Amino acid sequence: MKHKNYSLFAILLCFSLAIMSLSCIREDVSGNTPQANFESLWRIIDEQYCFLDYKNEAYGLDWNEVYSRYSKRITSNMSDYNLFEVLSEMVNELRDGHVNLSSGYGTSQYREWFDAYPRNFSDSIQSNYLGKDYVITSGLTYQILENNIGYVYCSSFSDGIGDGNLDYMLKEMELCDGLIIDVRNNGGGNLTTAQKLAARFTNEKILVGYMSHKIGPGHNDFSTPEPVYIEPSNGIRWQKKAVVLANRRSYSSTNDFVNSMKNMPLVTIMGDKTGGGSGLPFSSEIPNGWSIRFSAAPMYDAEMNQIEFGIEPDVRIDMSEEDILRGKDTIIEEACTFLKKNQ
Amino acid sequence: MCRLYISVLLMLLVSCAGGLAQDSLSHDKFLVRSVMIGVGKSNVYDTYLSPLEYRGPELRFMHESMRMTRLMGGQVSAQRIVQVNASSTDNISKSAKSYAGMFNWTYALHYQYNVDDKLKILFGPMFDFNGGFIYNTRNSNNPAQAKVYGSIDVSAMAIYKLRIGGYPMTFRYQANLPFIGVTFSPEYGQSYYEIFSLGHGGKNVLFTSFHNAPSLRQMLTVDFPVGKVIMRAGYLCDIQQARVNNLKSHFYSHNFMIGFVRNFQMLIGKNKISLPAKVTPF
Structure with a gap:
């Protein structure tokens, strides 16, 4: 009996330690080099940005092609300022005023949506x-x-x-x-x-649109759009x-x-x-501490049309x-x- | 492994039966209570808020009470622990801060096996409830994450008493391993605005077990007398992890704890308006 309980305790301890050692859930970034920051930013957009497929249809945005084009401009000895410029340019490819990269040098902003x-x-x-x-x-x-x-x-x-x-x-x-x-x-x-x-x-509850959100990192991983209503106010x-x-x-x-x-x-x-600007913006960050805001959840009009471009x-x-x-x-x-x- | 699961399930059934026979637990008996405070390091990670781990100091308070019950011929002890911890953490570049607070309540029933006069081995089921938050000061529409989860754990403990030069000390090691539970989580890109303002649902309550929430809470304590007071010092390693709705999170904390232990004898009917004439000093 004595032997049995010792064994049970030992099994439990080994089992728990084995589980912990085999399945640590840790961050998935690889350092703080210009390449690592570029990869991290590209991946945040790739997995979490909500208009990649829509913008591919609207103006031919290909986020993998963006990776190929911009990765060539990343060098290990480039300055932080140059990195900020390249990364800002990369996220401006999304043509989205809700996408802003913020660093000590400033905040990137796509302005064509009103400047033009x-x-x-x-x-x-x-x-x-x-x-x-x-x-x-x-x-x-x-x-x-x-x-x-x-x-x-x-x-x-x-x-x-x-x-x-x-x-x-x-x-x-x-x-x-x-x-x-x-x-x-x-x-x-x-x-x-x-x-x-x-x-x-x-004066009555009225359907004004739909909203969905990403349920996974795939470009097309979206929840079923749910209706958004406006309820009449109780005031005047x-x-x-x-x-x-x-x-x-x-x-x-x-x-x-x-x-x-x-x-x-x-x-x-x-x-x-x-x-x-119909995407509800979320925030994230890259290893060097620069923050990135991006559209995470799309809103549609009452006929389920995209209203991202106005x-x-x-x-x-x-x-x-x-x-x-x-x-x-x-x-x-x-x-x-x-x-x-x-x- | 099957025998382990069966033992846990049996203990669970016994504990449920114990719930029906509450008065057997409220008979006069001894109760060991301890209060400890601790400081340590915390590592907070939640991909809903950031892909980076945040590190910083943590403060922790723990209240524990333990007593014998009459279950299984008086071989089962009940342990209740309440813990509160708060941490202030930074990302690696120190450009953003997050604050986290967690509350943890556990109730365990341990079968006690006395190996000899010095060593006891305890094991049994534990009910484990956790609630708290992580707040990231820099984020916009995802500024905070609510943490609400509960589980039934497998809990085991070893208590070893020894004397060094006639000085009595009691060592205790405890490990709690969540076995099956439920957790709240927003979906991958779902905002709290959608959940609470628009009332949109989703897979927000999820089943957890070893495969998606491999967690472990361990502590090592030593009790030693100082004058008429029994002091307790300890190390607590709290590893809480989850991978649900494509979101990854963890709380790792390592704390050094210090406090004291008090032994109580519970009195039957002490909350009555008046005590029996034989015992009341009034």
């Missing part, structure tokens, strides 16, 4: 409409224009918007003939804040016509806001195509040179005319 398009916004011209007695409240700036159209400018969704602020703002606007929600140059922020604002424009809801103004710098959660508003029956989208407006308008010289905002003017006509 008209600006379609001028804050100095906007001030002609806001006047001097406008109201600012938690991320919203608003004014009732001379033609009795309510004008609300939302510059960011990064700061939370309170329900009380929204109630008060909509109460102020209740006698207006229509409402303009201007999200031009709004680069995004919190999705929940954007959805909270959108919830003021529907807008019951008249509204126009949302967008431009190419309407990005990320603002893109999501425009997508939601496009499904509201009384809302019209005017201005330029949005900048896109959403077309219902009425496409650019600010005209003539109006700019006169201090007029063509897009606001057109929105006012539209609301007056359709009130």
